[in-house]
Amino acid sequence: MTQFMDVHHGMAGITAEQLMHAHQADLAIEKQEGVHFEKAWADPASGTVYCLSQAPSAEAVQRIHERAGHKADEIHPVPLSV
Amino acid sequence: MTQFMDVHHGMAGITAEQLMHAHQADLAIEKQEGVHFEKAWADPASGTVYCLSQAPSAEAVQRIHERAGHKADEIHPVPLSV
Numbered sequence: 001m002t003q004f005m006d007v008h009h010g011m012a013g014i015t016a017e018q019l020m021h022a023h024q025a026d027l028a029i030e031k032q033e034g035v036h037f038e039k040a041w042a043d044p045a046s047g048t049v050y051c052l053s054q055a056p057s058a059e060a061v062q063r064i065h066e067r068a069g070h071k072a073d074e075i076h077p078v079p080l081s082v
Numbered sequence: 083m084t085q086f087m088d089v090h091h092g093m094a095g096i097t098a099e100q101l102m103h104a105h106q107a108d109l110a111i112e113k114q115e116g117v118h119f120e121k122a123w124a125d126p127a128s129g130t131v132y133c134l135s136q137a138p139s140a141e142a143v144q145r146i147h148e149r150a151g152h153k154a155d156e157i158h159p160v161p162l163s164v
Contacts, residue, residue, distance in 0.1 A: 003123065005132055014162065015162075016162050020164050041134070041160035041163045042161075042162040048087075078124060078125050079126070080101050081122065082121070082122050
């Protein structure tokens, strides 16, 4: 398992409720791919959302995001953290 | 205080030790601007580093990063998180 940071653009105006629902949609199906979404942060002004996860691969992260209806624009493994 | 996510590009090949030293350089002077750097994640392959902080403004975050020798390429307020 590796930690991943993924980024979604084009989410301008996202509300706290929409972020919560999107995160819950991921959590509801994440076990299908052995992924765990740990945290998400949103900037409604620029429309950027960051998600931190533990997953077997970037493709597994993307499959969950796609099935939940919000494909990521970038997915980076972040094996280093401090 | 607002939470911020900032992004550094061009850090390909960064090591765990370099990430730790960069983070410690921020922590050593963060109080000058009332900033607190909470966490940082790095992708050595793409050369991307993400930093999460609490700060009074994006400019305050940037001033600390500049003084510590690693200006951020993007700084986004992330007032929403889940």
